[in-house]
Amino acid sequence: MGIVKLRRNFHEAKWEEPIIFELSNEGERGILVPLDDRLEEEVGDGISVIPEHMRRKEPPRLPEISQMRVLRHFLRLSQETLGADLNIDIGQGTCTMKYSPKVNEIFVSSPKVTELHPYQDEETVQGALEIIYKLDSFLREISGLDRFVFQPGGGSQAILAMASIIRAYFRKRGEERDEIITTIFSHPSDAAAPAVKGFKIITIYPDPETGIPDIEALKAAISRRTAGMIVANPEDTGIFNPRIREFCNIVHEAGGLCGYDQANANGIIGIVRARECGFDMGFFNLHKTFSSPHGCGGPAVGALGVKKELESFLPVPIVDYDSEKGKYYLNYDLPDTIGKVREFYGVFPVVVRAYAWIMALGEEGLKEVARVAVLNNNYVMHKILREVKGADISYPANKKRIEQVRYTWKKLKEETGVGTEDVIRRMFDFGFHLWTSHHPWIIPEPFTIEPTESYSKEELDEYIEALKEISREAYNNPEKVKKAPYRSVIHKIEDNSWFEDPAKWSITWRLFKKKHGGKS
16 A cells, blocks of 8 residues: 555645744834823833842843734744644654643633632632642542642653652651662653752663563662652553562662652553552643643643652642631641742643543543553554564563553664664654654664554554555665655754754754854
8 A cells, every 4th residue: 555545645834934033123013002191100110110130231132023924924833833633643652642622722711710820819719729629639539649739840840849759758757868769661750850859860671571670670779778769650661560569569668758650641540540559659741641732841730649648748839628618728838848849839721621621531431541542552553563564562572561662663774774763754744753762762763652542543544554654665765765754844954963062052043143143
């Protein structure tokens, strides 16, 4: 079957669109706001009250551009973007790209959400506090943990909060413990965040046959310096550690705490709970599993939960209910709090979406999400193994996978010279995305697929058909794949030194102009 037999003939819009700073024309305006004569009478000039050392010497150099040109600019950029609402986005493994009900966008577009201010008096935000409180109670039931907060701005920040709690816990006890254990296929943040807090990281590798973390390596890593373990389960291979309770028991026997990275929870919600696995704390990504859009890094919420004995260490405020007064309130009175990890009480629109999603699904609906996600994932895995030449799975002796699979193009690379980065670029010509894995690559020539529950069998087949076509091209005409893409906005970057040399990196347009004269 060739490319013409795929369901749609994709060709992405491609605009030679400058960045908005290059479109700026001095004096051009999108809107002119008339001055109100009463303004100065009420508040003065608005500047003199600011301390002089905090005042700008000159106005910010913002783009000066008309409304119509702004609209065109961002619409053109939007046409060069793929995502879960545009294409079959199952190839962004570990990120749980799923359908987010659009009715939830109506809820979060309400002025009751958009105009909420974090400094409002508690009396005026009782409805918002009730939603936060009730979502906390839902996640307690789903996880078995005893209290949740929504302050962390994503999974990595929730891991940082867990590491902070671990450090505070042992400082209170007067114990010198400075080692955190993780596994190589847990998310890199499970090592990076504790390292930021000053912990030494010990990494456990898997059994070479099963891909399950080696329990003997864990036992060897345990010492009187062990503060805790922070791991994902299932890991990014899609493999679930069936001995996780035993792992937690070993850490507990050594006096350590156990933190659960549940960013990969889409295949286990309603099926597996943190408490029964033995964890003392854990987090969910509300912007993934619980159906706020992924957002390419934000806005997000890493909902952090703990057992009762760790509740006093949570970041403040937490939302509590006064049954006598019949009111919700912000509780700052936690004696061992780690303080804030983020301002206020979290990204409220994400909390609202998660609350609405859980309310719509109920207990059985959440379990069905997990069941369908696992079904879709295993369907894709078996189709790829049977029908896509040159592809295999990591740890092929163990074909038990949960919500995703880390595959490998090792055989394709050896037989055709076409590697995973070539396949990724060619996938853009079909309107699809394919992700590799975290670096460094432990699995050679990796790619990771997470189908979630959102996609139909027909859509999964369409995605697999693209992989099959690219595999056929690799064996018949490998240069065609290597020179891809042809019908996408991106191109093959030959000079990788830009990625490898920090001296060339520019995080702002003005820094880029300063370093490179505005020329790429």
